[in-house]
Amino acid sequence: MKTSEWLRAGGKKFKLADVPTSGSLDIKGKKISREEAEAITAENIEKLQELQFLMYAEHKQKLLVVLQAMDTGGKDGAIRKVFGALNPQGVRIHSFKRPTPTELAHDFLWRAHQHTPPSGHIQIFNRSHYEDVLVVRVHDIVPKSKWKARYDHIRNFEKLLTDEGTTILKFMLHISKDEQKERLQARLDDKTRLWKFEKGDLVERRYWDDYQSAYEDAIRETSTENAPWYVIPSDRKWYRNYAMSTLIRHTLENLNMQFPPPEDGLEGIVVE
């Protein structure tokens, strides 16, 4: 199974617009139905629970999952659906908000580095250090020379992490502009979700094309062998969950983790 290529993005010629926002193909390139995908997702999640327990027990591997998306792209939903069933003791989620004054007084990777996973853990970045080449670029928050230099810093940072034992998966949840419109409208029309609505989201929507370009460049520049980007067609949530859970499962399976050997002398002991 070529998990290594499925939904993988990057390279100089990569175009975000070439990736469909509505997914329909499985890992072998065959059409997959919603029912089939949901069945596999359920299986994946069960397997992920085992793998995460093994990871925690072995205390060697660590997994960093970077989640990026346009507003309403489904980051929160993906976290709930794919990681919600895992033991929270081994899974940490960090949401990157607008930087605090203390964070701004340091280099842009300072806050990201603090939340990288320790051995035995899965760390999810809900947004990430990539905001510093996305929103920061779209709104000219730092000069071009500075955000351009950051691609290199990001590659180096992620190389450091992987060289020292972290596995990195980066997901961009890819939705269409129409899908965003519907989701924003749904939030406006639903009193139980209206609290989640920020007027700023409507302003950001006007920068759609700028964001798409910024994503495209970020993925081109930073999708590496050790820290690949996957663009996940996310207009349909069942497909998104299927794709993400499949990729994470296969990545963890490929780590060949083992339970640590028991202490000597435990064999044959009968507790009295």
Added chain:
Amino acid sequence: MKTSEWLRAGGKKFKLADVPTSGSLDIKGKKISREEAEAITAENIEKLQELQFLMYAEHKQKLLVVLQAMDTGGKDGAIRKVFGALNPQGVRIHSFKRPTPTELAHDFLWRAHQHTPPSGHIQIFNRSHYEDVLVVRVHDIVPKSKWKARYDHIRNFEKLLTDEGTTILKFMLHISKDEQKERLQARLDDKTRLWKFEKGDLVERRYWDDYQSAYEDAIRETSTENAPWYVIPSDRKWYRNYAMSTLIRHTLENLNMQFPPPEDGLEGIVVE
């Protein structure tokens, strides 16, 4: 004044053994007496107080001072003498001890990154991330392939810091093996300092040559334009203090810091 070259170390041909451990020359290459040096040190420290206040007020620049030395090399004394008079609100010192289990569960730069200075501050590393290519190498704590890769990670990390606004000075306090012998003996003979003595220091002394090689390589590999190493002849403490305070003073002066402009409309106000 060529501060840029004085005591500067690095380059492929750099040999630590070529640097004297007993200093006698000033920044212009002229012989300097103890009295002259002490007078200049006092002046430097007064000037450093002003510069540090200016740095704090401007809130743009940040200075990272890395201090490395063989045991008894004088790191604690240097911190007391050179930085002791500065306002502690703008100066932070972090001592790198044996890594905790939490620190070991992350990449080797994780703990260093957390303690990098925010804008307006001077941060001193008493030992540093360089221990991961020094003690770790001498005692084979990680395989050679791993510590060799760390030179690159250190260069990248320090480039990130300087690109994003940190000034870095790295000092190796250079003493002779004989001087170490005397200092260790003095600790053993002085009841008020015996508490500071660790038997491990005598064990480490047996690895003197290995440590010198490890320092030599670290300095060769990581002395860059943006993050230079200075090897400070430190057998004589007055010379060490003179050299360090001179280098820090001139580095800060070259930053051309300015007090921020006052709020509009404050001119001519008379408080009644």
